Amino acid sequence: MKSEVIKKVANHGVAWEAGYGYVQAIQVKDxxxxxxxxxxxxxxxxxxxxALDDAGRPADYSQMENQFRQTYVNAKKLLAEFGASLxxxxxxxxxxxxxxxxxxxxxxxxxxxxxxDVPQCASSIFVVSALAQPVQLVEVAFRAVVARP
Incomplete structure (x- = not known):
């Protein structure tokens, strides 16, 4: 008999979670x-x-720092749902x-x-031609490991 993997999930409650059909975070084991x-x-x-240009593309990248900051704030909120942090x-x-x-x-x-000065995590940075939202300049995915639940 196959054992069932226990998953705990968390969401922000934003519209695109249901629209695209995914969870913002999932914990499996640790x-x-x-x-x-x-x-x-x-x-x-x-x-x-x-700001978008006439073609609907970002006109400049001046908001990247502010977008990164809010992105990490959102990640911290999700991690806290699992008793975790950055x-x-x-x-x-x-x-x-x-x-x-x-x-x-x-x-x-x-x-x-x-x-x-040196965050203790592996990090890769990629240039992409577009992201999910036209006004979006950055996106960050995370993997964390905690003591087993």
């Missing part, structure tokens, strides 16, 4: 997986939205629309949010 986090408030309104994060994947601006903003905000 590992917590956070879906790509965005820069939104509790009602799903985008924080530090990028101290438990072992890996993150950072997605940006522009590498020079994204690298500079991520370097600053990551140090601030983790509270140290």
């Amino acid at each position: 590992t917590i997986y956070l879906s790509g986090q965005l820069s939104h408030d509790g009602e799903g309104n985008f924080v530090a939205a990028a 101290d438990d994060v072992v890996e993150e994947a950072v997605f940006v629309l522009d590498m020079p601006a994204g690298f500079a903003a991520a370097a600053k905000v990551r140090k601030e949010m983790y509270g140290r």
Whole structure:
């Protein structure tokens, strides 16, 4: 008989969770997986939205730092649902629309949010051609490991 894997999930309660059909975070055994986090408030309104050009693309990347900061705030809220924090994060994947601006903003905000010059997690940064929301400049996915539930 196959044993059932116990999963605990958490969401922000924003519309696109049901629309796309996913959970924001899931814990299986001692590992917590956070879906790509965005820069939104509790009602799903985008924080530090990028100004768009006539083609509907970001006109500049000046809001990257502010978007990163809110993205990490949202990740912290989800991790807290599992009794975890950024101290438990072992890996993150950072997605940006522009590498020079994204690298500079991520370097600053990551140090601030983790509270140290060298955050103790593996981190990869990727340039992508687009993200889920037109006003979105950044997205970060996380993996954390905690003592078994």
